[in-house]
Amino acid sequence: MEAGALMAAMGPHPASSFQPAVAGEAYTDAEVMLRVKAGDESAFDYLVQKYRRPLVSFMYRMARNTAAAEDLAQEVFLRVYRSRQTYEASAKFTTWLYRIATNLAVNHARDTRHERPEVTVSLDEPDEETGTTLDVPDSKSTAEEFLVRRERMLAIRAKVEALPERQKLAVIMHKYQQMDYKQIADVLKLSESATKSLLFRAYETLREQLKEFV
Amino acid sequence: MMPDLASGLMEVTPGIRSHLAGCVACAGKMEGFRQTMALLDEWKAPEPSPYFDVRLQARLREEMAKPQAGWLSWFRRPVLAAALTVLLGVGVGLFFTKGGGRYGSADNVVAVIDSTEPGSAVGDLQALEKNHDLYADFDLLDDLEVQHDVVANP
Ligand SMILES: [Zn+2]
Numbered sequence: 001m002e003a004g005a006l007m008a009a010m011g012p013h014p015a016s017s018f019q020p021a022v023a024g025e026a027y028t029d030a031e032v033m034l035r036v037k038a039g040d041e042s043a044f045d046y047l048v049q050k051y052r053r054p055l056v057s058f059m060y061r062m063a064r065n066t067a068a069a070e071d072l073a074q075e076v077f078l079r080v081y082r083s084r085q086t087y088e089a090s091a092k093f094t095t096w097l098y099r100i101a102t103n104l105a106v107n108h109a110r111d112t113r114h115e116r117p118e119v120t121v122s123l124d125e126p127d128e129e130t131g132t133t134l135d136v137p138d139s140k141s142t143a144e145e146f147l148v149r150r151e152r153m154l155a156i157r158a159k160v161e162a163l164p165e166r167q168k169l170a171v172i173m174h175k176y177q178q179m180d181y182k183q184i185a186d187v188l189k190l191s192e193s194a195t196k197s198l199l200f201r202a203y204e205t206l207r208e209q210l211k212e213f214v
Numbered sequence: 215m216m217p218d219l220a221s222g223l224m225e226v227t228p229g230i231r232s233h234l235a236g237c238v239a240c241a242g243k244m245e246g247f248r249q250t251m252a253l254l255d256e257w258k259a260p261e262p263s264p265y266f267d268v269r270l271q272a273r274l275r276e277e278m279a280k281p282q283a284g285w286l287s288w289f290r291r292p293v294l295a296a297a298l299t300v301l302l303g304v305g306v307g308l309f310f311t312k313g314g315g316r317y318g319s320a321d322n323v324v325a326v327i328d329s330t331e332p333g334s335a336v337g338d339l340q341a342l343e344k345n346h347d348l349y350a351d352f353d354l355l356d357d358l359e360v361q362h363d364v365v366a367n368p
Contacts, residue, residue, distance in 0.1 A: 048270070056266065057259030066260055073262070074270045078277055149256070156257045175221075175254050196215060203217040207250040214249035 018042035029093035037084045044084070047093075048077055054177060055101060061160070061172045062105035064112060072108055076101045094179070095186040102169060102187055109165070152213050159209045166190075167202035174199055220247035 018032075018040065027035075029050070035043035055076055060069035079100050087096070160168060166188060173179040173187065185195040218224035226234075234241045 052262050052266065052270075056262045060259040061257070066263070069260075070262060070266045070269070074266070074273055077270060078273055081274065081277060152253070153256055156253060160254075160257070171254075175251070176257075176259070199217065200215060203247065203250065206254070207246050210250055210253050211246075214246075214253055 018046040030089040030091075033080075033084070033087050033093050034089055036081075037087050044081060047080070051097065052077075055097075058098075058101055058172060058177055059105060061157075061176060062169075063108055064115065068108065068112075072101075072104050075104055079104075092183070092186065095183060098173065098177075098179075098183075098187045106165065106169075155213055156210065159206055163202050163205060167198055167205075170195060170198050171202045171206070216244055216247045217251060220244055221251040 018035075029047065032043045032046055036047070052073065055073040056069055059072040059076075060066060063069045063072055076097065080097065160171060163171065169188060170184055173184045174181075179187075181192045181195050181199075184190075184199075185192045188195065188198075190198070215224065219226055219230065234244055
């Protein structure tokens with residue numbers, strides 16, 4: 001498949017020629033990745049479409065801003081593509097994917113440790129800092145409520161960010177990526193019981209530190 | 215596990231339910247976790263911007279324009295890897311000899327870089343280097359110390 005054809009299929013409204021399920025037979029992502037390895041680039045497009053949103057949100061919570069998150073998520077896809085020839089279906093695809101993502105995110109966090117993110121407060125634009133578009137307040141009371149909510153969101157983010165690295169990773173994968181213990185354990189190269197206790201300590205800390213906001 | 219129970223990820227069995235009904239300590243803790251989980255839900259992540267797809271396309275196009283080869287199988291075979299090393303050594307030797315001067319002329323350098331075709335020794339080494347950063351990164355997770363977590367958050 002020509003690069004151009006792949007690109008054509010990669011627009012915002014892609015018409016991927018790859019069918020993940022044919023005649024009731026569903027492919028696992030590992031099988032799809034093996035097709036990428038074999039040169040089927042529509043299979044790669046399928047994986048991009050499936051994981052672009054989860055990866056951007058994962059990176060958004062790991063990095064400090066939206067632009068960095070998108071850049072890092074793109075880098076994950078580039079590394080997946082780059083290493084397609086050496087891919088072995090021995091591990092679950094998502095484990096492999098999140099291991100790449102985790103390494104990039106941890107590296108990025110270390111490189112930008114001392115940078116403070118820009119804080120922009122705007123009531124009618126998407127909030128750079130929290131990443132959300134809060135409803136435009138139409139009265140004084142809702143404006144106050146908006147600020148309270150925003151304050152709370154920044155506190156949540158700060159408390160998650162302040163967790164030790166592995167606890168933070170575990171919480172983000174568990175709470176926001178809906179991954180189970182087994183998957184998280186595989187990504188972090190820990191036992192399931194170690195992962196459970198890691199998560200438990202993290203949630204205990206968050207429960208304690210976010211008390212004032214509940 | 216309580217955070218799982220509190221967020222509905224785990225089913226509350228009749229046994230757990232009856233314990234919570236009779237145990238103030240556990241019921242209180244459970245409610246605390248439920249509120250914490252609800253609070254964490256407020257932290258939303260943005261959708262990928264339209265720019266995300268455009269930029270990814272551009273970066274992939276760049277990636278695809280690069281030469282690629284099935285290089286790894288070579289390095290899995292020690293004899294071939296050794297032979298390749300020798301050949302590369304000879305090639306470098308020839309290059310420096312032909313260049314006359316110690317580093318050769320600028321023209322020769324360009325010629326060598328231009329001959330980077332898939333499957334060539336130089337192309338393979340470039341591919342190897344390119345892939346190396348992916349695997350080097352994989353060791354990073356091993357550096358994260360459990361001990362650190364325990365100390366920071368007993
Ligand atoms: Zn109890």
